[in-house]
Amino acid sequence: MHGAKTRTIIRNVLIMTMKEGDRPFRGDIVLEGSRIASVGPSVTSQHPGDEIISGEGMAAMPGLINAHQHSPMTLLRAFSDDLKLMDWLERKMFPAEARMTEEDIYWGAQLAMAEMIRSGTTAFADMYIHMEQIATAVAETGMRASLARGLALAEDDGGKRLAEGWDLIERWSGQANGRITTMLGPHSPYLCPPEPLKELIGEAGRKRIPIHIHLAETVEETAIIRERYGKTPTEYLHDLGLFDEAHVLLAHAVHLSASDIRLLRGMRGGAAHNPVSNAKLGCGIAPVAALMEQGVAVGIGTDGAGSATTLDMFAEIRAAAWLQKLAAQDPTALPAGRALRMATAGSARLLGIDSEVGTLEAGKKADLLLIDLRQPHLQPLHDPEAVIAYAAAGGDVDSVFVDGVPLMRSRRLLTIDEEKLLAEAAVRAARIVEGV
Ligand SMILES: CSC[C@H]1O[C@@H](n2cnc3c(O)ncnc32)[C@H](O)[C@@H]1O
Numbered sequence: 001m002h003g004a005k006t007r008t009i010i011r012n013v014l015i016m017t018m019k020e021g022d023r024p025f026r027g028d029i030v031l032e033g034s035r036i037a038s039v040g041p042s043v044t045s046q047h048p049g050d051e052i053i054s055g056e057g058m059a060a061m062p063g064l065i066n067a068h069q070h071s072p073m074t075l076l077r078a079f080s081d082d083l084k085l086m087d088w089l090e091r092k093m094f095p096a097e098a099r100m101t102e103e104d105i106y107w108g109a110q111l112a113m114a115e116m117i118r119s120g121t122t123a124f125a126d127m128y129i130h131m132e133q134i135a136t137a138v139a140e141t142g143m144r145a146s147l148a149r150g151l152a153l154a155e156d157d158g159g160k161r162l163a164e165g166w167d168l169i170e171r172w173s174g175q176a177n178g179r180i181t182t183m184l185g186p187h188s189p190y191l192c193p194p195e196p197l198k199e200l201i202g203e204a205g206r207k208r209i210p211i212h213i214h215l216a217e218t219v220e221e222t223a224i225i226r227e228r229y230g231k232t233p234t235e236y237l238h239d240l241g242l243f244d245e246a247h248v249l250l251a252h253a254v255h256l257s258a259s260d261i262r263l264l265r266g267m268r269g270g271a272a273h274n275p276v277s278n279a280k281l282g283c284g285i286a287p288v289a290a291l292m293e294q295g296v297a298v299g300i301g302t303d304g305a306g307s308a309t310t311l312d313m314f315a316e317i318r319a320a321a322w323l324q325k326l327a328a329q330d331p332t333a334l335p336a337g338r339a340l341r342m343a344t345a346g347s348a349r350l351l352g353i354d355s356e357v358g359t360l361e362a363g364k365k366a367d368l369l370l371i372d373l374r375q376p377h378l379q380p381l382h383d384p385e386a387v388i389a390y391a392a393a394g395g396d397v398d399s400v401f402v403d404g405v406p407l408m409r410s411r412r413l414l415t416i417d418e419e420k421l422l423a424e425a426a427v428r429a430a431r432i433v434e435g436v
């Protein structure tokens with residue numbers, strides 16, 4: 001017998017476990033409560049009360065994990081494009097963000113979550129302001145998230161924002177049935193001077209709190225840090241003890257020298273690659289293959305919708321593969337299966353949740369998606385991994401489960417009132433950008 005937990009059997013589905021070395025195969029996936037009870041090729045025996053979902057024509061894979069973004073920036077989507085990063089941030093984003101209320105943050109985050117669920121993302125790492133609002137939206141929508149209050153430590157605010165960062169950690173770690181985890185979020189080497197950053201790193205180390213930080217996104221950043229401290233941005237963080245003290249989620253990691261990459265060897269956490277944002281802002285191409293060769297975990301993120309425009313992780317997977325091939329002039333530089341594993345198991349490692357999610361296997365949390373393969377652009381299926389990495393888009397996702405709970409079935413969102421959300425977002429977005 002199977003006890004009181006509800007069981008859902010996804011029958012006869014093409015299963016992509018995303019475990020290293022596994023090939024796609026047809027079989028059943030059994031969800032029991034919040035976890036995966038079994039994943040296998042044999043037909044599973046049915047019990048009274050089991051819910052049966054036909055997987056005919058579908059592929060199942062672990063939920064995509066967006067390893068770096070700023071969710072409320074959906075309200076700034078396509079508000080300002082085609083500018084250099086520093087101009088874009090200082091002239092457009094920061095002034096617009098200064099006009100955002102707590103309620104704006106809530107609705108912007110919910111808009112991001114609707115878009116993420118619709119495109120197969122089940123978990124994300126977020127760094128922003130008014131994080132309580134984002135945490136509330138995560139709890140309500142049923143997603144999984146790692147949340148950090150973004151901190152520009154160069155600005156003297158009497159410790160107010162840092163206190164908000166610690167408060168978030170205290171109040172929200174482990175909330176929403178364990179779906180919410182937290183980090184500290186010093187923004188970047190260029191907005192965080194050595195003294196307060198060293199202090200924060202020491203405190204994070206003592207309390208075992210992970211750190212989410214932007215690193216080496218542009219050549220301008222490299223020049224600024226060289227001028228201020230005579231080091232590369234990576235050396236700057238390394239010399240402050242960051243990689244010894246904490247699990248670290250590095251966003252971008254584009255401009256790394258060979259010796260920078262060696263400094264990252266053995267780090268806990270890893271780098272979140274944001275290929276679309278990096279391409280749109282003209283930042284450069286992160287040395288993904290070289291990082292992986294040195295054993296540094298690499299995941300995939302979108303960055304905020306203010307730069308990436310969409311939160312569709314399938315677009316990022318494709319861009320990641322293309323850009324590595326282009327940069328190396330070598331089609332083998334980042335194969336389809338490896339790009340898919342980066343966006344699932346790789347990102348899970350960066351968020352520190354790889355023991356729970358990121359692959360489809362018995363015992364893990366039931367965070368997964370079903371892709372509808374019965375569409376012209378996804379047929380035939382000579383190589384399912386290649387079809388999904390190179391041809392699928394967020395709109396092909398049929399169903400999404402987190403913790404065994406369906407958040408979308410047959411493309412209908414089950415935890416979000418989309419009509420109300422779209423109306424709220426439109427009014428708020430228009431007000432925020434007025435006059436900026
Ligand atoms: C203080 S909360 C986070 C902060 O980061 C800003 N941001 C968005 N995208 C980027 C990026 O690509 N590089 C650096 N900073 C970025 C966002 O606007 C928030 O102010």
Ligand SMILES: [Zn+2]
Binds near residue numbers: 068069303
């Ligand atoms: Zn960012």
